[in-house]
Amino acid sequence: xxxxxxxxxxxxxxxxxxxxxxxxxxxxxxxxxxxxxxxxxxxxxxxxxxxxxxxxxxxxxxxxxxxxxxxxxxxxxxxxxxxxxxxxxxxxxxxxxxxxxxxxxxxxxxxxxxxxxxxxxxxxxxxxxxxxxxxxxxxxxxxxxxxxxxxxxxxxxxxxxxxxxxxxxxxxxxxxxxxxxxxxxxxxxxxxxxxxxxxxxxxxxxxxxxxxxxxxxxxxxxxx
Numbered sequence: 001x002x003x004x005x006x007x008x009x010x011x012x013x014x015x016x017x018x019x020x021x022x023x024x025x026x027x028x029x030x031x032x033x034x035x036x037x038x039x040x041x042x043x044x045x046x047x048x049x050x051x052x053x054x055x056x057x058x059x060x061x062x063x064x065x066x067x068x069x070x071x072x073x074x075x076x077x078x079x080x081x082x083x084x085x086x087x088x089x090x091x092x093x094x095x096x097x098x099x100x101x102x103x104x105x106x107x108x109x110x111x112x113x114x115x116x117x118x119x120x121x122x123x124x125x126x127x128x129x130x131x132x133x134x135x136x137x138x139x140x141x142x143x144x145x146x147x148x149x150x151x152x153x154x155x156x157x158x159x160x161x162x163x164x165x166x167x168x169x170x171x172x173x174x175x176x177x178x179x180x181x182x183x184x185x186x187x188x189x190x191x192x193x194x195x196x197x198x199x200x201x202x203x204x205x206x207x208x209x210x211x212x213x214x215x216x217x218x219x220x221x222x223x224x
Contacts, residue, residue: 002038004031009151028056036065043072045213047120049155052108057124064220070126071217076133077112086149086156086171093170098162101155117214126218134213146172 001018004026005011015023026032028043028050041060047053060070075083097103110116118131149157160171 002033004028007152010153013151029059031059031063033063035062036068037063038068039065040069040071042070045073045075045154047072047117048074048112051104053104053110054108054120054123057120057126061124061126061220066221067219069217069219070121071215072117072121073213073215074112074117076214080135085145086160089171090156090159093163093167095159095163095167095171097159100162101158112214114214117216121216121218126220128219129216130218131214131216134215 001021003014003018003021003023005014005023006025006027008025011023011025014021024032028046029052041064043056043060047056050056057070057072060072064070078084079087110120114131114133118129121129148154149160152158152161160168163171
């Protein structure tokens with residue numbers, strides 16, 4: 001197995017999690033691999049972060065052997081309640097998107113729904129596209145929930161870490177957003193859909209939040 005990420009911190013985390021894998025720094029638009037090198041290529045939650053998602057899929061297709069498979073995932077829009085918690089906390093703190101993190105150009109963007117994601121592989125020359133929406137309850141602790149953004153994971157993480165210490169503290173304050181500092185540490189069912197997280201992380205209590213992703217699987221056949 002081979003894995004790449006443009007962020008050095010993510011490369012280090014992946015190498016620790018999968019020591020048997022070949023993990024290296026690389027950008028999706030310029031993969032350091034030969035044509036048709038892999039049987040299967042996956043991109044998890046990356047098309048929504050690159051500036052040219054269609055070019056990114058073409059690069060994934062380039063390194064996939066004929067008859068091989070590609071698979072990509074993105075978060076649904078609008079986000080499931082649990083996923084929206086951090087964004088709501090950022091908004092409540094009055095944070096705006098930093099200028100060094102420009103939004104995707106309209107001509108390069110795509111609808112963040114099942115139909116929008118399903119159209120991208122076809123535009124990149126891939127065939128047999130299958131797309132579906134997956135939902136599940138994610139069990140975690142408050143500190144685990146915060147650890148991704150604290151490590152600059154995804155755009156929201158870069159937005160959070162670019163703020164002053166006082167603003168970061170405000171974002172992290174339990175109760176700053178309804179649901180973020182819930183007094184129900186073991187949320188299930190309808191409560192889980194509200195994205196309730198434990199008020200204190202001093203004890204290893206867990207909570208459950210509903211998350212949703214769009215998944216698209218497609219196949220690559222070389223011309224002729």
